[in-house]
Amino acid sequence: MSSLSEIPVHAKDLPKFEDHDRQEQKYTTCYMCACRCGIEVTVEDNNVRFIRGNRNHPINKGVLCAKGNAGIMKQNSPAKLQQPLRRKPGTERGAGEFEPISWDEALDTLSERLQHIRETDPTKLAFFTGRDQMQALTGLWATQFGTYNWAAHGGFCSVNMAAAGLYSIGHAFWEFGDPDWDRTKYFVLWGVAEDHASNPIKIGLEKLKRNGAKFVAVNPVRTGYQAIADEWVGIRPGTDAMLALSMIHVLMDRGLIDQEFLVRYTNSPFLVVNTPGEQGDGLILRDDDGNPLVWDLEQEAWVNGLDPEVKPALVGEYTAPDGRPVKTVFRMMMEKYLDNRYSPENAARICGISAEDIERLALEIAHVAFRETITVDVEWTDWAGRKHDRFIGRPVSMHAMRGISAHSNGFQAARAIHLLQTLLGTIDCPGGFRAKPPYPKHIPPGIKPAKSAAPNTPLSGPPLGFPKAPEDLAIDDDGNPLRIDHAYSWEAPVSAHGLMHMVVTNAVNEDPYPIDTLIFFMANMSWNSTMNTKDVMDMLREKRADGEYKIPHLVVSDAFHSEMVNFADLVLPDTTYLERFDTISMLDRPISEPDSAADSIRQPVIEPDRDVRPWQEVLVEMAGRLGLPAFTNEDGSRKFQDYKDFIINFEKSPGIGFLAGWRGENGDKDLKGEPNPNQWDRYIENGAFYEYHLPENTRFYKFANKDYLELSKESGWNGSSDPIVMELYSEPLQKFRLAGQGLYDGPQPKDPAIRERLVNYFDPLPDHYVPLEEQRVDNDAYPFHAINQRPMMMYHSWDSQNAWLRQILAHNFLYMNRQVGEKLGIEDEGWAWVESHNGKIRVQVKLMEGVNENTVWTWNAIGKQKGAWGLSEDANESQRGFLMNHLISELLPPKGDEKRITNSDPVTGQAAWYDLKVRIYPAGPGEEGIWPEFDRVKPLPGQKPASETLRYHTHDAVNLRRSMADVISRGEK
Numbered sequence: 010m011s012s013l014s015e016i017p018v019h020a021k022d023l024p025k026f027e028d029h030d031r032q033e034q035k036y037t038t039c040y041m042c043a044c045r046c047g048i049e050v051t052v053e054d055n056n057v058r059f060i061r062g063n064r065n066h067p068i069n070k071g072v073l074c075a076k077g078n079a080g081i082m083k084q085n086s087p088a089k090l091q092q093p094l095r096r097k098p099g100t101e102r103g104a105g106e107f108e109p110i111s112w113d114e115a116l117d118t119l120s121e122r123l124q125h126i127r128e129t130d131p132t133k134l135a136f137f138t139g140r141d142q143m144q145a146l147t148g149l150w151a152t153q154f155g156t157y158n159w160a161a162h163g164g165f166c167s168v169n170m171a172a173a174g175l176y177s178i179g180h181a182f183w184e185f186g187d188p189d190w191d192r193t194k195y196f197v198l199w200g201v202a203e204d205h206a207s208n209p210i211k212i213g214l215e216k217l218k219r220n221g222a223k224f225v226a227v228n229p230v231r232t233g234y235q236a237i238a239d240e241w242v243g244i245r246p247g248t249d250a251m252l253a254l255s256m257i258h259v260l261m262d263r264g265l266i267d268q269e270f271l272v273r274y275t276n277s278p279f280l281v282v283n284t285p286g287e288q289g290d291g292l293i294l295r296d297d298d299g300n301p302l303v304w305d306l307e308q309e310a311w312v313n314g315l316d317p318e319v320k321p322a323l324v325g326e327y328t329a330p331d332g333r334p335v336k337t338v339f340r341m342m343m344e345k346y347l348d349n350r351y352s353p354e355n356a357a358r359i360c361g362i363s364a365e366d367i368e369r370l371a372l373e374i375a376h377v378a379f380r381e382t383i384t385v386d387v388e389w390t391d392w393a394g395r396k397h398d399r400f401i402g403r404p405v406s407m408h409a410m411r412g413i414s415a416h417s418n419g420f421q422a423a424r425a426i427h428l429l430q431t432l433l434g435t436i437d438c439p440g441g442f443r444a445k446p447p448y449p450k451h452i453p454p455g456i457k458p459a460k461s462a463a464p465n466t467p468l469s470g471p472p473l474g475f476p477k478a479p480e481d482l483a484i485d486d487d488g489n490p491l492r493i494d495h496a497y498s499w500e501a502p503v504s505a506h507g508l509m510h511m512v513v514t515n516a517v518n519e520d521p522y523p524i525d526t527l528i529f530f531m532a533n534m535s536w537n538s539t540m541n542t543k544d545v546m547d548m549l550r551e552k553r554a555d556g557e558y559k560i561p562h563l564v565v566s567d568a569f570h571s572e573m574v575n576f577a578d579l580v581l582p583d584t585t586y587l588e589r590f591d592t593i594s595m596l597d598r599p600i601s602e603p604d605s606a607a608d609s610i611r612q613p614v615i616e617p618d619r620d621v622r623p624w625q626e627v628l629v630e631m632a633g634r635l636g637l638p639a640f641t642n643e644d645g646s647r648k649f650q651d652y653k654d655f656i657i658n659f660e661k662s663p664g665i666g667f668l669a670g671w672r673g674e675n676g677d678k679d680l681k682g683e684p685n686p687n688q689w690d691r692y693i694e695n696g697a698f699y700e701y702h703l704p705e706n707t708r709f710y711k712f713a714n715k716d717y718l719e720l721s722k723e724s725g726w727n728g729s730s731d732p733i734v735m736e737l738y739s740e741p742l743q744k745f746r747l748a749g750q751g752l753y754d755g756p757q758p759k760d761p762a763i764r765e766r767l768v769n770y771f772d773p774l775p776d777h778y779v780p781l782e783e784q785r786v787d788n789d790a791y792p793f794h795a796i797n798q799r800p801m802m803m804y805h806s807w808d809s810q811n812a813w814l815r816q817i818l819a820h821n822f823l824y825m826n827r828q829v830g831e832k833l834g835i836e837d838e839g840w841a842w843v844e845s846h847n848g849k850i851r852v853q854v855k856l857m858e859g860v861n862e863n864t865v866w867t868w869n870a871i872g873k874q875k876g877a878w879g880l881s882e883d884a885n886e887s888q889r890g891f892l893m894n895h896l897i898s899e900l901l902p903p904k905g906d907e908k909r910i911t912n913s914d915p916v917t918g919q920a921a922w923y924d925l926k927v928r929i930y931p932a933g934p935g936e937e938g939i940w941p942e943f944d945r946v947k948p949l950p951g952q953k954p955a956s957e958t959l960r961y962h963t964h965d966a967v968n969l970r971r972s973m974a975d976v977i978s979r980g981e982k
């Protein structure tokens with residue numbers, strides 16, 4: 010065989026390749042979904058040539074998904090907003106009549122209005138953001154403005170996951186924690202279609218497969234990740250808590266519990282007062298200093314449960330020194346979960362999974378946890394200064410997301426899954442479910458939600474926080490909500506992310522008060538991000554008797570022509586993610602991994618080709634104009650020239666800023682240090698991210714690891730280096746329950762319906778209850794659960810405009826179990842009506858095997874309103890695509906004379922998207938096509954025409970033909 014060098018080259022025959030000298034590679038962070046992969050973008054003449062994964066990046070290690078690649082077509086989308094717009098004077102809101110205005114005019118108008126609001130009543134401004142990645146900035150801005158009517162989209166996304174974790178184990182699924190993909194031997198995935206953590210999950214699953222780990226997927230639908238699972242558990246929607254608690258029943262029954270872990274790291278040995286019907290029932294027995302008491306078996310005495318030397322009773326029942334009966338938390342758990350209610354036989358009836366399978370799954374995970382234990386032989390020191398020669402790992406891990414979260418019982422379901430993990434001792438250990446810095450946090454984190462506002466005054470703290478008791482609620486003296494979304498009210502006391510899905514309804518109902526200006530950033534709140542789409546559209550148009558809109562001023566900032574833009578009075582066009590600076594900050598939700606603290610940036614890789622500005626710049630500009638204190642020097646001048654300047658120089662506390670890398674004047678400090686004027690440059694040189702590798706002795710048991718806890722305090726991640734005691738029993742929940750029972754020594758709700766919610770759903774131990782909509786509708790009339798799944802190739806509504814991704818999926822079907830469909834007389838690809846208590850849609854059905862028989866489902870956010878998103882009028886998305894949202898209500902079905910309240914988790918306010926119950930029947934003869942249809946959205950001034958082009962190239966194809974010699978020498982490739 011001849012070597013390549015011997016193959017004759019005929020230079021004149023070589024095709025003309027592109028000129029690489031004109032190309033430049035720039036690193037930034039992908040934003041085609043929320044996953045935050047590192048990308049390398051090749052740019053030529055201010056055009057994206059192509060996008061590759063950044064091989065060195067901690068999140069994706071070079072992997073790029075279909076969405077990430079298709080960022081090119083997002084950049085070239087005709088849906089890009091072109092310039093600031095104002096609703097034409099004299100036209101009606103929602104009519105789609107806009108006129109261009111200059112940025113100066115837009116910002117003058119807005120700042121004048123906001124100035125007045127701030128000077129009179131700052132809460133008249135409601136500012137809510139969608140899937141942005143700079144909540145640390147928007148939250149700071151709202152705090153400084155003085156309105157607590159701020160939140161991001163978490164309330165309709167996955168607050169149940171975050172809150173359940175932060176009220177139980179100190180970290181949570183996705184951004185706050187990860188399975189130990191390298192070491193786990195048994196992995197259970199709960200309620201995950203395509204997840205927020207997209208590439209990392211794929212990379213992780215690949216590792217599991219290579220390592221021979223077992224992968225069990227619990228999901229009503231066998232799509233996506235479930236399709237490569239070793240075992241698919243096709244559970245009935247909304248019953249996951251019962252499955253987890255029944256597995257706990259089996260583990261407790263067999264004594265398969267890591268008792269040492271529970272004693273050392275959880276509140277299992279704490280004593281709980283057991284005086285039903287009396288004040289103080291269910292609270293933890295404490296000494297005069299507030300320390301939890303335990304019964305020490307060696308000393309035979311009441312001692313401080315936080316003392317590291319105690320030998321507490323785990324299963325006990327005593328009489329406290331003050332004469333009250335008390336029980337350990339663990340004993341309460343045993344009494345509860347060993348009850349027949351949680352037996353596999355009973356759970357089987359509820360979950361639609363056989364009792365044998367439930368028992369087998371429980372025994373399998375116990376086997377792996379206790380018989381296949383692993384160790385990492387690194388010396389470490391626990392919080393009490395005791396040395397250990399290794400980390401012991403119980404290699405069972407879990408991950409859960411929207412399928413658990415988007416139910417009105419999702420908070421308790423996620424807590425149940427955390428309880429299951431904790432009983433096995435799999436929290437932040439080798440092979441288990443690990444925490445990612447800045448997590449774990451103390452339980453719950455010490456920030457309380459702001460609850461007072463005054464003119465021209467910043468809030469005393471951030472709008473969002475973590476209530477520990479009814480005193481922390483944002484309610485007035487009569488118990489009414491203070492916030493427009495009713496977060497932190499009796500309706501949803503632990504709503505740590507707000508309730509964005511309630512803002513329009515409450516504002517229009519002036520409940521609790523009218524607002525003046527509503528700003529939405531990057532949130533499609535009139536379409537796929539809202540429940541009850543049609544009514545919300547009507548509400549946005551609704552007027553008072555004096556002819557003024559009930560929401561007088563509606564500002565929308567977005568990069569694209571979403572359906573929501575159509576309702577704006579003022580449109581502020583944002584840049585794309587390739588055109589701006591951005592931070593994925595340690596103050597927000599960074600890109601950390603369990604072994605490292607990491608954050609990242611975006612930088613503009615191309616210049617905008619239209620009159621748009623990054624929303625971050627607009628916020629910094631507005632803060633300067635309004636004189637918000639954190640953005641203003643003492644002499645009243647602007648402190649920060651632009652967003653970059655702000656990011657470099659703003660310090661939350663001395664040495665702690667938005668970016669943790671290359672701090673200090675010379676850029677030689679990690680995590681904490683003075684501002685570094687060259688910080689952005691250092692990030693850019695390093696591929697747009699920073700990673701601080703945790704010392705080996707701090708990587709596990711972070712909740713009790715002295716060196717980690719000290720690092721976390723020093724870096725500003727936690728307020729103290731005290732150990733983080735996991736709260737399997739939640740005393741904060743019990744305080745709310747006592748308030749519902751009328752036994753709380755503090756604020757209590759008056760409304761009997763609210764009291765009942767607190768009593769029924771605020772169980773301090775994780776529990777299962779039937780989702781609220783299911784409790785209220787006639788389940789014989791509406792027998793099916795209806796849910797959405799997010800496809801791998803689209804991030805919610807963001808990608809239906811994308812010429813490449815649309816070729817994979819441009820319309821959706823309603824999928825249902827084949828046998829069930831046939832029994833109902835529904836044909837494959839036949840048309841059917843789907844009805845809920847709130848509405849009715851006509852859709853095309855696909856019959857399939859891999860779906861729970863009680864469940865119908867579809868892909869999320871594929872349907873589009875005609876004319877939106879730069880799509881042509883006959884685009885499949887608006888002709889054949891549909892939304893389930895028309896069926897869902899933001900309010901629970903009525904019950905007697907009760908005031909209708911939010912269709913959300915009663916604990917956290919998480920939107921209960923997946924509680925939907927429907928009936929389905931074949932459409933009649935001639936009844937075909939999607940219904941309902943909505944008016945066409947008019948084109949915006951200056952909007953590019955819808956593109957018919959599906960391909961993208963910056964160069965002509967090279968048409969390289971290989972020589973026969975090359976084929977012979979290197980083979981056919």
Ligand code: SF4
Nearest residue numbers: 039041042046074077
């Ligand atoms: S997973 Fe998300 S962030 Fe990562 S490449 Fe794909 S779209 Fe981009």
